[in-house]
Amino acid sequence: MTTAATTTRPAIGHPNSANTPKHAFAPFAPFGPRSSTASNVTLPAQRPNLDLWPGQLASATSPHDFYVSVGAGSQTAVLVHNCGDEPQSAQSGVMLGRQMASEAQMSEGGTSIAGAGSSAPLRAAGQLAEDYGGDAADWSKMTSSSYEGSDGFQFETHWYQNDQLGIRTEFKVNITGGM
Amino acid sequence: MKAAFDPPLAASALRTRAMRLLDLADPHQVIEWANAALIEDPTNDSLVALAILDAEDGQEVDSALDAVLAEMGIAPLYPNEAAMILAKKTAEDIIANKVTPHDGARFIWVKLARRVPEVEEALRVFIGLASEWEEDPIHREQYDSDIVRASRSLVRTM
Numbered sequence: 008m009t010t011a012a013t014t015t016r017p018a019i020g021h022p023n024s025a026n027t028p029k030h031a032f033a034p035f036a037p038f039g040p041r042s043s044t045a046s047n048v049t050l051p052a053q054r055p056n057l058d059l060w061p062g063q064l065a066s067a068t069s070p071h072d073f074y075v076s077v078g079a080g081s082q083t084a085v086l087v088h089n090c091g092d093e094p095q096s097a098q099s100g101v102m103l104g105r106q107m108a109s110e111a112q113m114s115e116g117g118t119s120i121a122g123a124g125s126s127a128p129l130r131a132a133g134q135l136a137e138d139y140g141g142d143a144a145d146w147s148k149m150t151s152s153s154y155e156g157s158d159g160f161q162f163e164t165h166w167y168q169n170d171q172l173g174i175r176t177e178f179k180v181n182i183t184g185g186m
Numbered sequence: 187m188k189a190a191f192d193p194p195l196a197a198s199a200l201r202t203r204a205m206r207l208l209d210l211a212d213p214h215q216v217i218e219w220a221n222a223a224l225i226e227d228p229t230n231d232s233l234v235a236l237a238i239l240d241a242e243d244g245q246e247v248d249s250a251l252d253a254v255l256a257e258m259g260i261a262p263l264y265p266n267e268a269a270m271i272l273a274k275k276t277a278e279d280i281i282a283n284k285v286t287p288h289d290g291a292r293f294i295w296v297k298l299a300r301r302v303p304e305v306e307e308a309l310r311v312f313i314g315l316a317s318e319w320e321e322d323p324i325h326r327e328q329y330d331s332d333i334v335r336a337s338r339s340l341v342r343t344m
Contacts, residue, residue: 120314127314128332130325148314153300163300165317179321183296 112151112164122147145171160185195226196258203251204268213247232257269302274344277337287333291316311336
């Protein structure tokens with residue numbers, strides 16, 4: 008069970024990018040407007056036995072990727088990744104908590120997980136330098152801490168960063184549990 | 187009590203305890219494992235005691251599994267040890283092509299590194315590689331190779 012993949016990394020949030028949504032973004036919720044499917048995600052299955060990888064792997068099938076707002080009036084797009092539908096009613100309190108957590112994550116200093124400051128390569132660094140400026144070697148991918156709600160819903164925010172230019176861009180929420 | 191245990195059985199018992207400790211296996215699965223392990227070692231009394239338990243009582247199952255480990259001379263696991271045992275097993279499975287590099291790396295990211303903060307730094311490279319694999323389709327083949335390389339490095343250091 009997989010979803011289709013796009014062929015290029017969307018330059019979300021770049022003011023000159025054709026991929027940057029110009030409309031008012033939906034509130035932080037998985038029922039926001041779907042704009043694209045960015046990746047092909049396959050998750051380990053619920054194991055029927057104690058082999059870690061027993062045969063066929065289950066995967067995330069739900070359509071995913073939603074642009075959401077950072078806050079009222081914000082023009083910063085956040086791509087919510089790997090997210091399924093939920094009933095809109097009776098979710099507002101939960102969604103508010105998630106939105107607040109998401110905003111808190113985006114204000115964190117973050118930890119480098121690829122590129123500058125990390126042992127993992129950042130192969131999009133050249134494209135990032137082309138899109139936003141600076142040296143490719145100065146670009147890094149960052150992660151926030153992980154948030155887990157009382158309902159078990161878990162996510163973290165990733166983004167690209169260039170400390171030399173003071174740029175943080177292309178924020179993306181990664182759902183990591185509780186679906 | 188036996189004087190020595192089959193190393194693969196001991197390793198399997200250790201992984202089973204690690205999975206249970208990190209909530210990656212339920213009591214039913216532990217009892218299924220015990221029944222399968224009895225085929226390898228039908229004279230093991232603690233395995234027999236575990237295999238005949240009612241899976242509804244998770245604590246009892248865990249205690250019986252600990253008894254199996256104790257009989258093998260294996261000390262109780264801490265979560266950080268459990269996470270690294272499973273990370274190593276996943277890395278071995280990535281290298282052996284039993285799981286795709288991305289699936290394995292994402293498992294290490296979501297199920298191990300994020301659940302056990304003490305090991306997050308040691309496993310962080312998998313977070314970055316899995317995240318970029320998902321976001322950068324153009325370079326997926328390279329990221330697959332990077333994940334295999336990181337897996338080899340992890341296995342070498344453990």
